[in-house]
Amino acid sequence: MLSGVDGVSSLRVGNIYGHGFNAEQRAALEASGFCFRSEVSTYAGSQLCSFLDFAHGPSLELIEVTDRGDYASFVPRGMEPYCPGISLEVEDGSPAQLDGFERSFADLEPYRLHVAYPDAALAEAAESPGWHYLNFARPVIPGAFVWLTAFDQPRPTISRRTAHPNGVRGVTALVFDGATRLDRVARLAGGTAEPPELGDVRLVTVDGSDAGRFPLRAVVLMADSLDVFGAQPRADEATRLLGRPVVRIATNPPAWDLWITTGIPRSADGPKTTTGLDGVAPDCTRKQVPGPGEPV
Structure with missing residues (x-):
């Protein structure tokens, strides 16, 4: 496995997302032998997200935008509207590991975001635990949104469906x-x-x-x-x-x-x-x- 910068942890692909997946397309994928996660999430920008999880490797996030105006106001720096996205996770998940990447890739104009976990019990903590994102205003891959993700502990429990009838x-x-x-x-x-x-x-x-x-x-x-x-x-x-x-x-x-x-x-x-x-x-x-x- 490749090593990261400044001695920090290696990176792996955590999630891959794509837009345009309406109910009809999701049903067609189910007919092709895929099982979606029971939970459906709503992201900022009126993005309705369904998940395909697997026994090995990253999950796929299939997004349908339900309010185009709200989505247009959400699009962050460095993201081309409706482009696919790739989340890269630091190996041990520690937010501190993002520091080295932020220093080493200053030429890509990195900036941070923090999104609290939706769990109500966790949200009562003095500092709400959540996801830590390192985004780049200059795209890592033109035409795709690539960012780094780290996590506070404990992470929310997710019920994944990784056994697909299509094998x-x-x-x-x-x-x-x-x-x-x-x-x-x-x-x-x-x-x-x-x-x-x-x-x-x-x-x-x-x-x-x-x-x-x-x-x-x-x-x-x-x-x-x-x-x-x-x-x-x-x-x-x-x-x-x-x-x-x-x-x-x-x-x-x-x-x-x-x-x-x-x-x-x-x-x-x-x-x-x-x-x-x-x-x-x-x-x-x-x-x-x-x-x-x-x-x-």
């Missing part, structure tokens, strides 16, 4: 457009390799002409088998984008798609940059989640 076990990679600059996130991770690895999540870039509105094209999920998703992708050159056959589930324009595979090779086993995305789409099983999502 998906966790997030294994994030796929970006080939032109995406990942040097700043590599710096945050404390290494020189680009694209970097963040804990067990590998960042890869792809070339092709089917780029979306934002550079984060897909979240790659690892499953026990692809059988549940229908017809098997052909084992030819086009399906070796990540070293394995891939099933693609399209979502909506502002968000990322879901690419499901039986695993990808680690950095020592294969390239981190790939080409030929145009050739991949026709040879992958592609399930279109219905509905345009919120118009953005």
Whole structure:
């Protein structure tokens, strides 16, 4: 695992969010064998958030904006409206670990936020415990909102549903457009390799002409088998984008798609940059989640 700056803890991906997931799209994902967390959260900016949790790796936050005016007034510095987001957690979760990153990345204009936990009993404490965020006014990844998260103790108890009928076990990679600059996130991770690895999540870039509105094209999920998703992708050159056959589930324009595979090779086993995305789409099983999502 890569080490952080100034001797502070390593970083791992904590959560990945995307916008445009209305009730119809969430129902379609349930029909594809995903189980949502029972709890639904409401974030600042009228963001209704549903969660997909997994046995391994980060959770996915699927957001529907219910009041566009309220959301517009919320958007913080460094965030492009409706862009996807990636929370990077310091390994031990300690807020003190954010200090070194704040000093070392002054060129990205860092600033802090604190959000108290919703638990009423915890809120009665003299200093309300909560989440500590280190945001950056200059984006770590252009077209994506990347921030650091630390936690006060004790943390709220969360009931997660990590067993999915489709056999998906966790997030294994994030796929970006080939032109995406990942040097700043590599710096945050404390290494020189680009694209970097963040804990067990590998960042890869792809070339092709089917780029979306934002550079984060897909979240790659690892499953026990692809059988549940229908017809098997052909084992030819086009399906070796990540070293394995891939099933693609399209979502909506502002968000990322879901690419499901039986695993990808680690950095020592294969390239981190790939080409030929145009050739991949026709040879992958592609399930279109219905509905345009919120118009953005």
